[in-house]
Amino acid sequence: MFKTKREQQILYHFMNITPNTDKYLKMRDKFIFLSFESYTYSLKNNIFSVEFNFNLADKYSFHPTLTFPARDFNKWKNAPEELIQNIVFHIGMVELISYWKAACPPKVIIKPHILNAKQIAFWKKVYFNGLGEFFYLNNINASIDDFMEIQADIGSELKKTDIMTDDSVIIPIGGGKDSVVTLELLKNFGKNNLPLIMNPRNASLETAQIGGYLRENIIEISRSIHPQLLELNKQGFLNGHTPFSALLAFVTLLSAVFTGKRNIALSNESSANEATVENTTVNHQYSKGYEFEHDFRTYVNTYITSSINYFSFLRPLSELQIGSLFAKYPKYFASFKSCNVGSKTDIWCGNCPKCLFSFIILSPFIKRKNMISIFGKDMLNDESLRFYFEQLIGIENVKPFECVGTVDEVNVAINMIIKQIPQNEMPLLLKYYQTLSYYAQYENINLHSFLNTFNDEHFLETEFVKILKDKI
Structure with missing residues (x-):
């Protein structure tokens, strides 16, 4: 894969690749199973709480939780018990991924x-593809056939x-x-739309509030990771990216049941389908992609x-098209944030590939002075970001492990920016x-065609297609 030792060193430095094959094999020998023991849920003081019980080889137990706070729009008593039970169990199946990756036991x-058998095949696919980045960055050579066995034949139906x-x-x-664009375009669809936020932070709360929603009209869900897992991470157990959007999918399903809403409109775009590592299936955004959306809907x-x-409302569009739509809503410029590095302090860090990508994809549509104001500097004038820049434009065969657009649209955006600057x-x-x-290569591309493309690989019903097509 690497042309030179220097290239390998650069990639390892910037992407945190760690050769953990030996650790993976030793962990699997030491921790031979992970069991999903049970789950409980309760409704007290109009607050719905969930707790899971996971057991790692009788050596460690984990008890992650979810909480749905009191809101007038939750119709708890209207939700059938058997449906709540079904969805809560499936939320637990996704939560289990975070605890499985600590030791990668061969049996679940x-x-x-x-x-x-079909359900087990679905879950093995979600685990394997959702952990593609984890396997890659830990240098683990696993296959979907032998990375784990799921045994699920002793419970109730x-x-x-x-x-x-x-x-x-x-x-x-x-x-x-992305979610700003969805929120704005669906404003006039449905009488009682509800924004949903998992583990609220300033940027997400401000987005909903700027969009016209009072705090009491926001579905806020608190998810906790059990402290024992964090302790194991400190001790050197295996760690890495998990498919958060798969968890979000099942959690939003439960919220839809509690609120009686038919539609769940995600904001994942067509760009999420492109692999992060060239010529592989490794995709940081697997659970945001069309394939997962298809499999989830079917399941x-x-x-x-x-x-x-x-469904994903923005699936027919590219990141570049979404950027052009977002630019029409300047009231969000000061509050929106997509930087994972700066998420805890609610800032754009200005030094990561996600910040650089966001700067590039929005710059064709937002004035340069405004972009500098949003990000705190001209990121395209920062030589220290050159490696990330090369990843984004396709010089490197591995894109950043972030939610970024395709190589094509980054190059198109850059050419658009160049034409605007003396x-x-x-x-x-x-x-x-x-x-x-x-x-x-990209200088004379047909921009009109690029910005008006409507990807037919989507699950939008007719009325949602019309809303989107009217805006591009």
Whole structure:
């Protein structure tokens, strides 16, 4: 994969690749199983709480929790018990991923409920692909056939349950540009849309509030990781990225049941389908991609309920198209944030690939002075970001392990920016770009066609397609 030892060193430095194959094998020998022992849930003082019980080889136990706070729009008593039970169990199946990756035991034992062969195949696929980045960055050579065995034949059977719903929409909010666009475009669809935020932070709360929602009209969900897992991480157990959007999918499903909403509109775009590592299936955004969306919808419709319509509203669009739409809503410029490094302090760190990508994808549509104000500097004039820049434009065969756009749209965006800036004011990274073959390759691309493309690989119903097409 690497042309030179120096290239390997650079990639290891910037991407935190750690050769953990030996540790992986030793962990699997020492911790031979992880069991999903049980789950409990309760409703007290109008607060719905969930707790899971996981057991790692009789050596460690974990008890992660979820809390749905009191809100007037939650109709707890209208939700069928068997459906709540079904979804809570499935939330536990996703939560289990975070605890499995600590030691990667070869056997996973599911005790609460039975899963058939097709369900087990679904879960093995979610675990394996959702942990693709984890395997890659830990240098673990695993295959979907032998990385784990799921045993789920000793519990009770769950049944699919349908309910009555209205046509309004739950809109998950992350605090970035994508959910802003969905929130704004769906404002006039449905009478009682509800934003949903998992573990609220300033950027996500401000997005919902700027969008016109009072705090009491926001679904706020608190998720806790059990402290024992954090302690194991400190001790050197295996660690890495897990498919958060898969967890979000099942959690939003439960919220839809509690609120009686038919539609769950995610803000994942077509760009999420592109692999992070060239010529592989490793994708940081696997659970944001079309394949997972397809599999999830099929699974839910078969085994849980046919009453909820989970889809990504922005799936037909690219990151560049979403950037052009976001630029029409300047009231969000000061509050939106997509930086994972700065998420805890609610800032753009200005030094990571996600910040650089966001700067590039928005710059064709937002004035340069405004971009500098948002990010605190001209990121395209920062030579220290050159490696990330090269990853984003495709010089490196591995993109940053962040939610970033395709190589094509980054190159198109850069060419659009270059055309807007006088040569004597050209930032350092753009001057460098002008020396590369990519500049000529993308310089004369048909921008109208690129910005008006509507990807047909989506699950939008007719009324949602119309809303989107009217805006691009």
